Amino acid sequence: MSETANSAGLGGNVVLDVHELQTHLFTKWGTTRAVDGVSFRIHEGETLGLVGESGSGKSMTVLSLLRLLPEAARIVGGRILLDGDDVVQMGMADVRRIRGRKMSMILQDPQTALNPVFTVGNQLMESIAAHRGSNGTRESRANVKKRALEVLRMMGVAAPERRLSDYPHQMSGGMKQRVVGGIAIESQPRLLIADEPTTSLDVTIQAQYLRLLKQVQRETGVAILFITHDMGVVARMCDRVAVMYAGRIVEQGSVQEIFDAPSHPYTQALLGSIPRMEERVARLTTIEGQPPALYALPRGCRFAVRCPHAHDRCEEAYPADFTGPGGHTAACWLLEETWKPMSS
């Protein structure tokens, strides 16, 4: 309960406020509603986990935030307020000004995020110089280098002076991901988007990296949007969780609420399908079938065909969002009796 109160009244300002975001893909086969009315908020110092399986729309949501969408995709509705400024309405020059400064990102694979033909010092200092508008004088170059060393030390890189002249191939995956993280946090962004940053790392290295991200967050108050499909990462890292399914958020709440009282049948099934290290479960529950194609979405609930509790209503109309204990919300008709409809 204390944790719920904590996340609800986290006190900090809202850093990111996404409201009814709609991003569609226009292809020759028709329109794909990849992100179809997604709303969430992240406060200062808070970590929100955006959870979903392939095709759920989590990556398209992130690309919309950064305005890095592929050509076929367009934001067709909604707002993305970063510190009150609407990213959707910005011109590209303004977007470029906030990318990497107010909002930065750590990608999944450090191998491809770094350029193999430049030293990591070169790449780190290039982005520092770009963020600061360094004028190339000897003094500003010295400052840039000083900052680079500071950042590497903050990311727990031992002997940073030596590491600056390393090429990416001379570093391990975990070390490279620390450099990538350093580039992302260097400008002291308000929002850090972490897209599965530890999936390619070994377990012990993953544990070190997650701990480091937490520490950086405590020191800088950065808001983190953590994209993952791993509920273990969510349990370790997140304050709140938003579960995505077929382009929409089906359930959102504090991490305790989601794990202790998952209320949407999809979330329940997802948690039931994860094997545990602590015990050998008799049999994992599975979700039969597959998510619907995003170009041919049903009228009603998108999970209905796979849902063990579906009834007629679910096929007729998409469920409204209902609010339960501790600000927990879910879009499911089953909750109509017990939870309150959400006022928007």
Added chain:
Amino acid sequence: MEADVLLRAENLEKHFPVTEGLVLMRTVGRVRAVDGISFEVRRGRTLALVGESGCGKTTTAKLVLRLETPTGGTISMEGQDIHALSGQGLRRFRTQVQAVFQDPWSSLSPRMRVAEIVAEPLVVNKNVSRGEARQRVLELLNDVGLRPEQADLFPHEFSGGQRQRIAMASALSVAPALIVLDEPVSALDVSVQAQIMNLLRDLQAQHDVSYLMVSHNLATVRYLAHEVAVMYLGEIVERAETDDLYEHPLHPYTQALFSSALPAHPAQQRDEVMIQGEPPSPLDPPSGCRFHPRCPFAKAVCAEVAPEWKEETPGHFVACHLY
């Protein structure tokens, strides 16, 4: 117990030479990828090799599949050294051991239909004609949860989980005694992982096949494996029945590995045995116990003497000076 053993590896060793120069290649070192390990796979059971990248688990799997030749030690199956096989014996071996790989997008030929993929091991190894194989293919597809009319589709028409089902059907076609599973579910979505893990269990019971599984996911291993061997820098440091190992991990590396694993619930606190740094290079492994530079309990002896195997409790083996 002895009769149960299907496959036995003894002092298995694979060193890769590191060379320098293009023309006059001089050997300047050896990567000790697998360095004297012993294990057994029992009939109808699953042995999992767990460890982090570079620990040698994949090289071990390749040695069992004869995709690599050992530089020392032996792997025997039914009393015969598999690396000494030729002719008829080798053909028989190819039907006894099959493999399913991590990535079902690259492991299935995009230009073959499902029926051809599933029948391939039969046609190649057992001189069965494609026509004769058809009936068997349909049975296998049914076993792995696919419909008969899907036999004539191409792999691109399937999702990742379905592709992994096709790979299993193909592996089972020759009725093997052993299937090597290399991270069989790690490329799949969470809900699909559960489907495939349940399928692997069902197929094992139904076809009485053994699995040698390579994985870094400790939760998956707990669900699927009967026995687990933990590898570190080319060596097995601990080996036991799965439940015994997970409830009483003895080796400090195993403890660290388990405590680094992500929790199943946010409220869960572990007594963390955090280890610092990263595994050293297998090119120049540390003296004595290879884990000693990172071990929180290391003593003077650990840097000098490699620990012996001890059977600490029945069936639970560990190589550590603490025991």
